[in-house]
Amino acid sequence: MTQIDLSTPKLGRKRDHSRDADILDAALEVLAETGYDGMTIDMVAARAKAGKATLYRRWPSKAELVIDAVACMKKGAYSLEDLPDTGTLRGDLVALIKPHSIVDAEKKMKVMAGLISMLSRQPDLADAANAAIIEPRASVNRVLMQRAIDRGEISPESDIEALALISPSMASYRTLILKKPVDREFLISLIDGVIMPAVGLRARAS
Structure with a gap:
C-alpha cells in the first residue's frame, strides 16, 4: 500500500x-x-x-485597504518619469495643474474626509497616510526645485525639503479642514503668493 x-x-x-x-x-x-x-x-x-x-x-x-486606495489615487496623479520641463520653476509647477471636474473634486473631498475619520481612530497610521497623501506631490516638487537649482534659477541654499511640503500640506488642509476644492485658482495663488517668494523669485502673470 x-x-x-x-x-x-x-x-x-x-x-x-x-x-x-x-x-x-x-x-x-x-x-x-x-x-x-x-x-x-x-x-x-x-x-x-x-x-x-x-x-x-x-x-x-x-484601514490598510483605505491607505492603499488613497496611495493609488495619488500615484495616478504624478509621475516622476514624465514631469514637465518648461525651463522655469513656475512654468513647471503650473504645468502640473490638471483640470478636474466638479464631481471629481467633490469625490476627493469625501475620500479625504473618510481618511481623516480613520486617523482619528487609528493615529498609528499617520505615517502611512502621510506617505499616501503628502509625499507623492512633495517628491515631485523636490525634483522640480532641484532642477531650478541646477540651472541657476534659485539659490542652492534653498531648503527644498521644507519648500516641497508647502503645496501638498496646504492643499490637504484646504480639502480636509476647510472642505473646499483644490482648484486651479487656488493652486496658482499658492504658486505666485507663497512658493515663488519663498524661493526668491518674483511671480509673473500667466
Missing part, C-alpha cells in the same frame, strides 16, 4: 493581483459614499465583484 507523505507542504495558490486596481477604485467609491465608519470590506468586495476572501487575504483590515 502506497503511503502518502504528509510532511511535504502543499504549495498555495499564487495570489492574483491583476484586479487590485478595480478593488482599490471600488474602495474609493464606497469610502466617498458611506464614509469610513459606514464602509466595510464586504461592501467593497460586492462593488468590485470580487470574492471577500480575496480582499481579506490582501488587506486584513479596512
Whole structure:
C-alpha cells in the first residue's frame, strides 16, 4: 500500500493581483459614499465583484485597504518619469495643474474626509497616510526645485525639503479642514503668493 507523505507542504495558490486596481477604485467609491465608519470590506468586495476572501487575504483590515486606495489615487496623479520641463520653476509647477471636474473634486473631498475619520481612530497610521497623501506631490516638487537649482534659477541654499511640503500640506488642509476644492485658482495663488517668494523669485502673470 502506497503511503502518502504528509510532511511535504502543499504549495498555495499564487495570489492574483491583476484586479487590485478595480478593488482599490471600488474602495474609493464606497469610502466617498458611506464614509469610513459606514464602509466595510464586504461592501467593497460586492462593488468590485470580487470574492471577500480575496480582499481579506490582501488587506486584513479596512484601514490598510483605505491607505492603499488613497496611495493609488495619488500615484495616478504624478509621475516622476514624465514631469514637465518648461525651463522655469513656475512654468513647471503650473504645468502640473490638471483640470478636474466638479464631481471629481467633490469625490476627493469625501475620500479625504473618510481618511481623516480613520486617523482619528487609528493615529498609528499617520505615517502611512502621510506617505499616501503628502509625499507623492512633495517628491515631485523636490525634483522640480532641484532642477531650478541646477540651472541657476534659485539659490542652492534653498531648503527644498521644507519648500516641497508647502503645496501638498496646504492643499490637504484646504480639502480636509476647510472642505473646499483644490482648484486651479487656488493652486496658482499658492504658486505666485507663497512658493515663488519663498524661493526668491518674483511671480509673473500667466
